[in-house]
Amino acid sequence: MDHAPSNKDHIANAALGQGVGYGIVVGLGGAFALVDAYTKPGMMLVTFILRRYNQELQTSEMFNTAGRTVKSGLVSAAVVSSWTWAATLLQSTGVCYRYGVSGPFWYASGATVQILLFATLAIELKRRAPNAHTYLEIIKARYGTFAHLVFLIFGLATNILVSLMLIVGGSATVNALTGMHTIAASRSRLPASESSKHMADDVVYLLPVGVVVYTMVGGLKATILTDWAHTFILLIILIIFSLTAYASHDVLGSPGVVYDLLVKAAARHPVEGNKDGSYLTMQSREGAIFFVINIVGYYNKAIAASPVHALPGYLIGGLCWFAIPWLTATTMGLTALAMEDKPGFPTYPDRMADADVTAGLVLPYAAVSLLGKGGAVGTLLIVFMAVTSATSSQLIAVSTICTYDLYRTYFNPTASGKRLIYTSHAVVVGYGLFIATFSVGLWYAGISMGYLYLMMGVIISAAVLPATLTLVWAGQNKWAASLSPIVGLACALIAWLVTAKRECGNLGVACTGSNYPMLAGNVAALLSPVVLVVIFTLIFGIDKYDWKSMMEIRRGDDHELTDPVGLSVEEVPVNHNESGAEFDEEQKKLERASKISKTATIVMTLAFLVLWPMPMYGTGYIFSKPFFTGWVTVGIIWIFCSFIGVGLFPIFESRKTLARTFKSIYLDVTGKSHPKTIHAQMAQEEQTPSEATPSEKSGVKQVVKPA
Numbered sequence: 001m002d003h004a005p006s007n008k009d010h011i012a013n014a015a016l017g018q019g020v021g022y023g024i025v026v027g028l029g030g031a032f033a034l035v036d037a038y039t040k041p042g043m044m045l046v047t048f049i050l051r052r053y054n055q056e057l058q059t060s061e062m063f064n065t066a067g068r069t070v071k072s073g074l075v076s077a078a079v080v081s082s083w084t085w086a087a088t089l090l091q092s093t094g095v096c097y098r099y100g101v102s103g104p105f106w107y108a109s110g111a112t113v114q115i116l117l118f119a120t121l122a123i124e125l126k127r128r129a130p131n132a133h134t135y136l137e138i139i140k141a142r143y144g145t146f147a148h149l150v151f152l153i154f155g156l157a158t159n160i161l162v163s164l165m166l167i168v169g170g171s172a173t174v175n176a177l178t179g180m181h182t183i184a185a186s187r188s189r190l191p192a193s194e195s196s197k198h199m200a201d202d203v204v205y206l207l208p209v210g211v212v213v214y215t216m217v218g219g220l221k222a223t224i225l226t227d228w229a230h231t232f233i234l235l236i237i238l239i240i241f242s243l244t245a246y247a248s249h250d251v252l253g254s255p256g257v258v259y260d261l262l263v264k265a266a267a268r269h270p271v272e273g274n275k276d277g278s279y280l281t282m283q284s285r286e287g288a289i290f291f292v293i294n295i296v297g298y299y300n301k302a303i304a305a306s307p308v309h310a311l312p313g314y315l316i317g318g319l320c321w322f323a324i325p326w327l328t329a330t331t332m333g334l335t336a337l338a339m340e341d342k343p344g345f346p347t348y349p350d351r352m353a354d355a356d357v358t359a360g361l362v363l364p365y366a367a368v369s370l371l372g373k374g375g376a377v378g379t380l381l382i383v384f385m386a387v388t389s390a391t392s393s394q395l396i397a398v399s400t401i402c403t404y405d406l407y408r409t410y411f412n413p414t415a416s417g418k419r420l421i422y423t424s425h426a427v428v429v430g431y432g433l434f435i436a437t438f439s440v441g442l443w444y445a446g447i448s449m450g451y452l453y454l455m456m457g458v459i460i461s462a463a464v465l466p467a468t469l470t471l472v473w474a475g476q477n478k479w480a481a482s483l484s485p486i487v488g489l490a491c492a493l494i495a496w497l498v499t500a501k502r503e504c505g506n507l508g509v510a511c512t513g514s515n516y517p518m519l520a521g522n523v524a525a526l527l528s529p530v531v532l533v534v535i536f537t538l539i540f541g542i543d544k545y546d547w548k549s550m551m552e553i554r555r556g557d558d559h560e561l562t563d564p565v566g567l568s569v570e571e572v573p574v575n576h577n578e579s580g581a582e583f584d585e586e587q588k589k590l591e592r593a594s595k596i597s598k599t600a601t602i603v604m605t606l607a608f609l610v611l612w613p614m615p616m617y618g619t620g621y622i623f624s625k626p627f628f629t630g631w632v633t634v635g636i637i638w639i640f641c642s643f644i645g646v647g648l649f650p651i652f653e654s655r656k657t658l659a660r661t662f663k664s665i666y667l668d669v670t671g672k673s674h675p676k677t678i679h680a681q682m683a684q685e686e687q688t689p690s691e692a693t694p695s696e697k698s699g700v701k702q703v704v705k706p707a
Contacts, residue, residue: 073650074228075313080321080646081227081389083115084234085162086169087453089386090360092325094450096333097352097362099287100262100271100279101623101631104329106291109608112322116604117468119314120597124471127590129550134397135467136405141549142470143478150482152405154463156398160435161456163394167439169449170387172359177368177376227392228650230385235643237378238324242331242636244370252338252370255629261338268341269351279337280623282616289515293454293522311593315600316649320642322608327635328363336366345369358450358513391435399427451513458496458521462488465529477543480536488528496521 088111095103129138136155140148245252252258262279270277273285339345340352346365347356356362364383367375403423408415415423442452463485469476497507499520504511511517615621623631651658 072312072316073646073653076317076320077228077231077646077650078393079115079118079314079317080324080642081231082393083111083317083321083390084231084324084386085390086166086173086360086383086387087449088325089328089382090169090173090363091450091453092329093333093336093363093366094357094360095287095290096329097336097357098271099284099290100274100281101330101334101628102274102282102284102287102617103290104326104333105282105613106287107329108322108324108326109613110291111325112318113601113605113608115314115318115321116601119311119318120594120601121468121471122314123311123590123594123597127587127594128471128547129553130586131553132550134400134404136401137553138550139467139470139481140405140409141553142545143481147478147482148405148409150485151463151467152401154460154485155401158456158460159394159398159401160438161452161459163391163398163431163435164439164442165449165452165456166387166391166394167435168442168447168452169360170383171439171443172361172449173364173383174380176361177364177380227389228646230389232643232647234382234385235324235639235647237382238328239636239639239643240378241367241370241375242327242639245331245335246632246636249370251342251344252335255632256625258334258338258632259623259625259628262334265337265341275620275622278622279334280628281621282613283618283620286515288617289519293457293515293518311597315597316645318604320645323635323638323642327639330632330635332363332366335370336362339366339369342369344372355448359448360450395428395431398431399424402427402431446509451509454513454518454522458492458518458525459489461522461525462486462492462529464526466533469533474545474547475537475542476533476545477537477540479540480533483536484529484532487532488525491528492521492525495524 092104092107095107097103125132125135125138129141132138134155136148136152139151246255246258247253252261259280266276266278266280271279271284271286274287275281275283336345336352340347342348346368347353352362352365356365364376364379367379369375371378403420407423408420412419466476466481466484470481496512496517500507500512500514500517503514503516
């Protein structure tokens with residue numbers, strides 16, 4: 001797996017100039033930072049508006065949990081954004097190029113099932129530990145220090161791997177489209193012989209800059225608001241790509257033409273392991289292997305949700321997300337196959353090299369062949385959106401883990417809210433620098449986004465089952481939870497490397513990154529805990545956990561932040577303490593939501609993994625032209641529904657808040673009323689004869705254990 005470009009020199013043949021690359025990576029990143037950040041002297045735009053007109057003070061609770069006030073529309077947008085990694089767009093398109101229509105479907109369905117499973121876990125988390133900042137706090141509360149440290153390592157490993165995928169995949173795409181180098185922004189153009197050596201130069205350090213700024217100062221709320229903006233733009237561009245390929249392109253222009261070109265492509269280079277070598281069948285041996293790897297492979301957004309909005313947010317988000325990899329990869333992967341023998345394709349007259357496919361360059365090459373420079377700009381934007389949104393989520397996740405699970409737990413248990421925010425800021429900056437530097441090292445080692453994507457399941461999946469059982473089974477003892485991930489990881493690494501050695505006779509990047517070794521490692525990682533949990537349960541006995549210690553997780557002390565501005569902690573809406581009656585009512589809602597989510601997860605899993613694909617796989621059906629047209633049409637309808645669900649619905653859901661905020665801005669700007677007067681009037685208007693509680697008046701639910 002070479003790290004140098006294989007077909008063309010990326011800088012010499014970039015569709016866009018370096019100026020465009022810097023304009024988007026630096027300029028757009030800076031714009032988002034300006035919109036979402038505040039500085040020491042005062043706040044800017046969103047954060048300023050939230051504080052001045054909505055009384056959202058940036059306490060430690062707000063920074064790390066968004067006050068647990070986010071509604072379902074924004075939760076669904078955050079879910080879509082968090083799962084729309086660089087790999088979502090680039091890796092899924094690559095597997096379509098390799099395996100045909102099966103690749104995008106297996107990618108989308110496998111990950112959608114995981115999102116739906118998270119819906120169930122999100123509800124259980126809200127029910128069992130309403131004040132938790134991280135999932136690791138729950139581990140500590142239930143099992144103690146040793147298990148906490150084990151899962152802390154696995155949690156950080158997950159965040160690091162995802163972050164690396166984002167930066168490595170994003171930088172390769174930006175380089176291919178603009179010729180930007182990848183370490184700092186100071187290198188001049190290099191000769192062709194040197195440019196490939198420094199392909200990982202500029203972008204890795206510049207991509208995280210804007211996202212570090214707005215994440216550091218805006219916290220999880222700024223991250224979620226930016227998630228929505230990024231997702232909105234991303235979906236519009238994906239819709240343009242799809243309609244161009246299937247409706248208006250001068251070479252393609254209809255599903256029927258694409259179908260005919262795919263039949264010709266299969267005749268030129270049939271796919272080994274596919275039914276009759278066709279790109280138009282679900283019966284694909286390599287596609288099925290990828291599916292198993294993929295399905296093996298954030299609790300912060302669940303924590304950020306208002307309890308009653310966690311379930312619909314995750315369900316809507318999961319269903320809306322499905323269309324993104326499915327339609328994007330189906331459109332762009334098949335476009336690359338149909339167009340690569342045409343002069344407009346970047347690698348013409350050659351096929352794309354395997355190294356370029358693994359690096360995630362199918363999507364940008366297909367976009368250039370569809371829309372020229374416009375396609376390159378569109379790709380650059382969506383990759384930038386995917387990388388920055390998901391990176392922001394990783395920054396918040398790592399910041400929260402380091403702040404609450406390391407600093408407050410082991411170094412300063414009495415840390416004030418002000419100190420917690422300072423620690424969070426420091427971690428965001430330090431982690432951003434660490435990931436950028438690590439990414440450069442991986443590039444020079446020849447490890448691409450595709451390799452990291454497949455390897456992630458090997459490294460982290462042994463912790464999935466014990467972590468899930470922590471919330472749903474009172475019988476799992478601390479040794480089963482603690483030792484199963486460790487032993488499972490050892491089994492996975494052995495299976496992975498032994499299979500690679502037997503397959504190729506070496507442990508190089510190309511061999512260890514191939515399908516069969518990755519399949520062995522991923523399956524071992526996922527299934528070994530099934531046996532290990534049983535073994536350790538039999539050895540150490542079934543636990544009888546009562547769930548009470550999870551309720552004792554406490555919030556940060558934010559008095560240092562509220563007192564100077566003349567507010568008590570209770571006066572900040574997100575810090576309202578629920579009464580016992582409110583708590584009981586909330587628990588009833590969550591218990592009902594838990595039953596719904598479990599049922600929905602089972603039904604959707606059967607639909608996505610069995611009822612829909614398996615009949616086509618088992619029969620070896622090769623798509624007819626009308627069936628392919630219907631397949632594409634469903635995808636286009638689905639992406640429009642996704643746009644409504646996560647693009648427009650959050651605006652509709654927050655219409656009253658938006659209207660009130662804009663009205664307050666108008667009254668303030670025109671000098672007709674001061675924000676304090678506006679807040680007093682709104683509080684008076686919201687009083688009801690039944691003497692509504694502060695949380696009911698603010699629309700905010702912040703749960704603490706009742707006395």
